[in-house]
Amino acid sequence: MINLSKRLKKLSSIIKPSDSFADIGTDHGFVPFYLLENNIVNKAYIADISKKCLAKADKFFAGKFSKRAEFILSDGLKKFDENNIIPDRVLIAGMGGLLISQIISASFELAKRVKEFILQPMQGPEYLREYLLSHGFSIDEEYVIFDKKYYQIMVCHYTGTVQSRKTYIIGENILGDTDDKSSFLEYNIMYRRNIIKELKKSNSMENQRIKDKISLLKNEINIFEEKKFAKNK
Numbered sequence: 001m002i003n004l005s006k007r008l009k010k011l012s013s014i015i016k017p018s019d020s021f022a023d024i025g026t027d028h029g030f031v032p033f034y035l036l037e038n039n040i041v042n043k044a045y046i047a048d049i050s051k052k053c054l055a056k057a058d059k060f061f062a063g064k065f066s067k068r069a070e071f072i073l074s075d076g077l078k079k080f081d082e083n084n085i086i087p088d089r090v091l092i093a094g095m096g097g098l099l100i101s102q103i104i105s106a107s108f109e110l111a112k113r114v115k116e117f118i119l120q121p122m123q124g125p126e127y128l129r130e131y132l133l134s135h136g137f138s139i140d141e142e143y144v145i146f147d148k149k150y151y152q153i154m155v156c157h158y159t160g161t162v163q164s165r166k167t168y169i170i171g172e173n174i175l176g177d178t179d180d181k182s183s184f185l186e187y188n189i190m191y192r193r194n195i196i197k198e199l200k201k202s203n204s205m206e207n208q209r210i211k212d213k214i215s216l217l218k219n220e221i222n223i224f225e226e227k228k229f230a231k232n233k
């Protein structure tokens with residue numbers, strides 16, 4: 001039985017039973033291995049842009065699930081596009097929000113037909129959230145998980161309805177099934193308060209850019225405070 005990190009366990013637990021699944025940017029291949037081992041998915045496509053990473057995953061599989069696992073060297077979903085493979089569920093984890101959005105954008109017609117994407121950006125979750133909503137994706141589930149640092153996870157699918165939000169720095173309905181949610185809100189508030197403190201110390205308060213930055217940070221603090229309040233109601 002494979003032993004997953006807290007982050008990878010959470011990602012695996014979100015993936016619903018599927019006929020086919022793809023892990024884009026798999027690196028080690030741990031999530032598809034777990035999903036195959038536990039019969040959560042029937043077939044897994046294990047994909048990476050790097051030959052070295054794909055070979056690492058292949059070595060880890062050591063020939064197991066040979067009929068149900070397919071290793072694909074691919075830049076994002078491009079090889080899937082070329083071969084008309086449309087997995088039911090697609091995981092893209094451990095890359096920046098901008099890169100994830102570029103991968104979806106580069107194979108947009110295919111992305112429209114995927115039942116569900118499970119996305120976990122390392123940076124720029126706000127950028128990815130805005131991209132998804134403004135390009136017709138519905139964000140159906142959002143999670144926060146703490147595993148040495150905070151990670152945000154978005155589950156989404158294409159509907160064609162463009163949406164906009166007052167803010168993209170936090171999801172509308174971060175699911176409350178995690179104890180990490182409250183500490184995540186608190187962390188974001190404290191983080192911004194500390195920056196404000198440092199900016200105020202810098203003696204540049206006359207500088208309009210600093211004033212604007214402080215005002216932006218205060219607005220963001222309010223957004224996180226509102227979430228905290230909504231949760232405690």
Ligand SMILES: C[S@@+](CC[C@H](N)C(=O)[O-])C[C@H]1O[C@@H](n2cnc3c(N)ncnc32)[C@H](O)[C@@H]1O
Nearest residue numbers: 024025026027048049050053074075076093094
């Ligand atoms: C930090 S690792 C993340 C591994 C794993 N998904 C995880 O969450 O633990 C990022 C992986 O994405 C791969 N990658 C980067 N750009 C990619 C792209 N355009 N298409 C496919 N894979 C990519 C890298 O080669 C690397 O293996």
